[in-house]
Amino acid sequence: MAIRKIASVGHPVLRQRARPLSRDELAGPAMQQLIDDLIDSLRDARAAGLAANQIYEPVQICAIEIPSDPRYSYMPGVPLTVLVNPVIEPVGNESYPNYEGCLSVPNLRAIAPRACEVRVRAWDRAGRELDFIARGLAAGAYQHEIDHLLGTLFVDRVRDTASYTAATEYDRHHATASAERAKAVVARFGS
Numbered sequence: 512m513a514i515r516k517i518a519s520v521g522h523p524v525l526r527q528r529a530r531p532l533s534r535d536e537l538a539g540p541a542m543q544q545l546i547d548d549l550i551d552s553l554r555d556a557r558a559a560g561l562a563a564n565q566i567y568e569p570v571q572i573c574a575i576e577i578p579s580d581p582r583y584s585y586m587p588g589v590p591l592t593v594l595v596n597p598v599i600e601p602v603g604n605e606s607y608p609n610y611e612g613c614l615s616v617p618n619l620r621a622i623a624p625r626a627c628e629v630r631v632r633a634w635d636r637a638g639r640e641l642d643f644i645a646r647g648l649a650a651g652a653y654q655h656e657i658d659h660l661l662g663t664l665f666v667d668r669v670r671d672t673a674s675y676t677a678a679t680e681y682d683r684h685h686a687t688a689s690a691e692r693a694k695a696v697v698a699r700f701g702s
């Protein structure tokens with residue numbers, strides 16, 4: 512296991528569409544090691560999710576984990592979930608404004624609209640089928656990470672460029688309102 516360097520915006524790997532894996536390739540030691548490294552890197556960065564191309568490996572693997580954190584008491588926990596070859600589709604037309612940041616776009620946040628509910632289909636790290644509905648803030652996390660695998664960054668989703676803010680200014684001027692909006696999403700969707 513190793514903590515990997517995270518690619519920053521501007522590096523071509525982040526705009527590359529990640530390639531899908533076969534079950535045989537997934538089962539091999541190289542991909543299992545990559546998944547371990549992805550998880551270690553995610554946890555080291557204290558992030559909600561990380562995609563393989565963010566650690567310079569353009570394959571369709573991402574990991575999401577949102578542990579309970581007193582700093583973000585309104586955020587529901589999401590257990591560690593590894594997705595391989597994920598496909599996501601919105602359930603309904605409803606969206607919410609999600610103030611997002613990204614390890615690959617350091618010190619910048621902005622509002623990206625995200626579907627309130629999504630269906631996620633993928634394999635887990637053992638190649639078993641996953642098919643579930645994610646709602647609320649968890650749905651936003653899945654959308655953000657799967658976007659990475661398609662070569663899309665959250666900045667591509669921003670509709671109102673006036674919402675761009677440096678991380679320090681977000682903390683000073685926007686965090687409270689953002690937390691209140693997030694609490695409303697959690698109250699409605701449970702996650």
